[in-house]
Amino acid sequence: MDMTIVDLSRIQFAMTVLYHFLFVPLTLGLSVLVATMETVYVMTGRPIWRQMTKFWGTLFGINFVLGVATGLTMEFQFGMNWSYYSQYVGDIFGAPLAIEGLMAFFLEATFVGLFFFGWDKLSKVQHLAVAWLVALGSNFSALWILIANGWMQNPVGAHFNPLTMRMEMTSFYQVLFNPVAQAKFVHTVSAGYVTASVFVLGVSAWYLLKGRHWELARRSIAVASAFGLAASLSVVMLGDESGYEVSANQKMKMAAIEAMWKTEPAPANFTLFGLPEQKAEKTKWAVRIPWLMGLIGTRSLTKQIPGIENLVKKNETRIRSGMIAYAALRTIRADKTNIPADVKASFDAHSKDLGYALLLKRYTADPDKATPAMITKAANDTVPAVFPIFWAFRIMVALGFAFIATMAYFFYMASFRGMRFPRPALRLAVWMIPAPWIAAELGWIVAEVGRQPWTVDGILPTALSVSHLSVADLLITLTGFALFYSVLFVIEMSLMFKYVRKGPQEDVAETDAWMERHARRLGDGVMTPAE
Template sequence: MELNIVDLSRLQFAITALYHFLFVPLTLGLSVLIAIMETVYVMTGRTIWRQMTKFWGTLFGINFVLGVATGIVMEFQFGMNWSYYSHYVGDIFGAPLAIEGLMAFFLEATFVGLFFFGWDKLSKLGHLAATWAVAIGSNFSALWILIANGWMQNPVGSAFNPQTMRMEVTDFFAVLMNSVAQAKFVHTVSAGYVTASVFVLGVSAWYLLKGRHMELAKRSMTVAASFGLASALSVVVLGDESGYLATEHQKMKLAAIEAMWETEPAPASFTAFGFPDQEARETHYAVHIPWVMGIIATRSLTTEIPGIVELVGHAEERIRKGIIAYDALQDIRAAGSTAAIPDDAREAFEENGMNLGYALLLKPYVDDPREATDAQIAQAANDTVPNVPTLFWTFRIMVGLGFFFVALLGVFFYLSARHRLDRYPFLLRVAVFTIPMPWIAAECGWIVAEFGRQPWIIEGILPTAAAVSNLGASTVLMTIIGFSAIYTVLFIVEMTLMLRAIRKGPEPDDEPEAAFGPRAFVPAE
C-alpha cells in the first residue's frame, strides 16, 4: 500500500488535536468553577470553600500543564506539515494565533502562578482577582483559537491577491466578528463547562459513595449541578445555532450529517436512525421525523435544504468556472505588471475568481486543471462529499450525550435543592461512570466540525491536498509514531497524577473561620 502524504499529514494533525482536546475542556470549565468557589469563600469566610478551591485547583493545575505541552506542538505543525497553507493564509490565520499567544496565554500562565503561590502573599480580594484572571485567560485563549478556526470554516474579511498568490486581510473586524467563529466559541466553552461540571459531579459522587470528605463533596456537587445544568442547556441552544449557520455556509457538511442524498420538499425531515450507504447513495432502515430538520436548520417551513446529489452538481459547475479563473490567473501572472494585464484576463478573473479553489480540487488528478477531462471534473466534484457514515453517527452520539447531560445534571440539581444528594447510591454510581462521557461528546464534535469540511482546509478556497508540505511520507509516519508514543505517556502521567490527587483528597485547611458573613452559603446537609 502506497503511503499518501496528505492522509498521513491529516492523521498526524488529527492525533495531536484530539489528544490536545482531552485537556482543553476541563481547563476551560474548572477555571470558572474554582473561581466561583473562591468567590463564595471570600463572600462567606468559610474555610471549606477555600479548601474546595485548593483541591479542585490542584486538579486544574495538573490538567493545565498537559494542555500547554500538547498545544504548543500543534502550532508548530502548521510550519512543519502544512507549509503551503501557512504561506497561503499566514497573514490572516497567523494574527489570531499571535494574539492568543501574546495576550491570552501569557495572561493565563502569569496568573496561574499567582493562584498557586499567592495564597499567603495576596489579600483575599487580590487572590480572587488572580483566580478570575486565570478563568478569563483560559477563555480568551479559546476565543482566539476559534476565531482562527472559524475563519477556516467561513473565510470572511479576506481576498485572494493574484500578484502575491496569497489570501490577504481586507477587513480584520469581519474576521473577529465572524458568525461561525462566535457560534463555535460559545458552543465550545459551554461544552467545556459541562465537561468540568460532570467531572466535579462524578468525583464528588465517588467521595459520597466512599463516605469521605462529605462536606466538600456535597457543596462541590451543588455548584457543579447548578453551573453544569445551565451550561448543558446552552450547549443545546448554541449547537442549534451552529447547525443554522452550517445551512448558510457549509451546506455539504449539513447534508452529510443528515445523510440527505436528495433534496426534499421543505420542511425536510430529520433522520433519527439509519445506515448510510455512500456508494449506493441511500440510507438503509432510515427512521425519519417529519419537518424537524427543516425547522432546526432553516427556522422556516418553506426553505429547502439541498441534498448531496444536488450539491455535487453545484460543485461541478464551480469547478468549471474555477478552471476559467485558473486560466485567467496564468495570464495575469505572465503579464508581469498590473498595467500589462490583458483586460479579458482581468474580467475573467474578477467574474470567476471566487471559484479558483474548486479548480485546485483537480490537482490530485492532473497537474494543469485546464487539461482536466469531464471524468476528472466529475470525480473532483464527488470528492466534495465527506465520509457520510462517520459524520452521521458521530453527530448523533454527540447530540444523544448532550441531552443525557441535561437530564443527569437536572436530576442532581433537583436533589441538591432538596438536600438529598446522598440518598440514591445508584444515581451516584451513574455520575461516576459518566465522567468520561463529556470527552467522548467533545471529540465527536470536533470530528463533525473538521472531518465535515473535507476536502477543504479553507472552505471553498484551498483544498487540503494542496496545503501540505513537500515531505517524505516516511518522515511524517515516523513523527506520527513518535507523537503517539509521547502523548500516550503524557496521558498516562496525567491520569496517574489526577487519580493520586483524587484518592488523597483535599488538604486540611487550618485557617480560622471569618467572623462575618453567613455561616454557610450552601446547606451542609
C-alpha cells in the same frame, strides 16, 4: 500528488488536535468553577470553600500544564507539515494565533503562577481577582483559536491576490465577528463548562460512595449541578445556532450530517436512526422525524436544505468556473506588469471559484487540461465521509440531552431534597465522567471531517496544503508523537488519580466538627448528611 503523504499528515494533525482537546474543555470549565468557589470563600469566609478552591485548583493546574504542552506541538505543525497552507493563508490565520499567544496565553500563564503561589502573599480580594483573570485568560485563549478555526470554516474578510498568490485580509472586523466563529466559541466554551461540571460531580459522587470528604463533596455537587445544568442547556441551544450557521455557510456538511442524498421538500425530515451507504447513496433502516431538520437547519417551514446530489452538480459547475479563473491566473502570473483588461475581468468574475479548480490538482498537474471525467471525480470529492459524521452528530446530541437530565436530577436533589443522593445515582455520576470528553471529540469530528476536502472551505483543498515531506518522515514523526503523547497521557492520568485519591490536602476544622455531629446512613440505600 501523493495522497499517502496527505493522509498521513491529516492523521498526525488529527491525533494531536484530538489529544490536545482532551485537556482544553476541563481547563475552560474548571477555571470558572474554581473562581466561583473562591468567590464564595471571600464572601463567606468559611474555610471549606478555601479547601474546595485549592483542591479543584490543583486538578485544574495538572490539566492546564498538559494542555499547554500539547497545544504548542499542534501549532508547530502548521509550519512543519502544512507549510503551503501557512504560506497561502498565513496573513489571516496567523493574526488570531498571534493575539492568542500575546494576550491570552501570557495572561493565563502569568496569573496561573500567582494563583498557586500567591495564597499567603496576596489578600483575599487580590487572590480572587487572580482566579478570575485565570478564567478570563483561558476563555480568551479559546476565543482566538476558534476565530482562526471559524475562518477556515467560513473564510470572510479576505480575498486572493493573484500577484502574491496569497490570501490577504480585507476586514479584521469580519474575521473577528465571523458568525461561524462566534457560534463555535460559545458552543465550545459551554461544552467545556459541562465537561468540568460532570468531572466535579463524578469525583464528588465517588467521595460520597467512599464516605470521604463529605462536606467538600456535598458543596461541590451543589455548585457543579447548578453550573452544569445551565451549561448543558446552553450547549443544546447554542448547538442549534451552530447548526443554523452550518446550513447557511457549509451546505455540504449539513447534507452529510443528515445523510440527505437528494433535496427533500421543505421542511426536511430528521433521520433519528439509519445506516448511511455512501456508494449506494441511500440510508438503510432510516427512522425519520418529520419537519425537524428543516426547523434546525433553516428555522422555517418553507426553505429547502439541498441534498448531496444537488450540491455535487453545483460544485461541478463551480469547478468549471474555477478553471476559467485558473487560466486567467496563469496569464496574470506570466506577465505581472502587463495584465490585459479582459484577463483581469475574467479572473475577477470567476475568482470565487478558483479553489474548486484546485481540486483538479489531485488528478492533473494542469487543471486547464482536465477531462470531463476528472471534473466529475473532483466534484464527487467534495462529499465528506458521511457515515462517521452522521453518527458522531447523533451520539453527541444524545449525550447532550443525557447531561441535561443528569444535572437537572442532581440539582433537584441538592436543592430540594436535602442532598439525599441514591447510591445508584452516585454510581451513574462516576461512570459518566468520560462522557463529555466523548461528546467533545465527536463534535470536532463533525466539524473537521465535515469540512473535507477543504483546509479552508471553498478556498484551499487539504491535498494542496501539505509540506513536501516523505512518507518515512511522516511515519517517524507520527510514531514519535504517539509514543510521546502516550507517556504524557499516563503521567496525566497518574497525577489526576493520585490527587483525587489523596483528596484535599488542607485540613479544615469545620469539616472535622461536622463529621463528629453527623453520620453516614446506608440502610435505605441513600447517601445523606441528615442528622
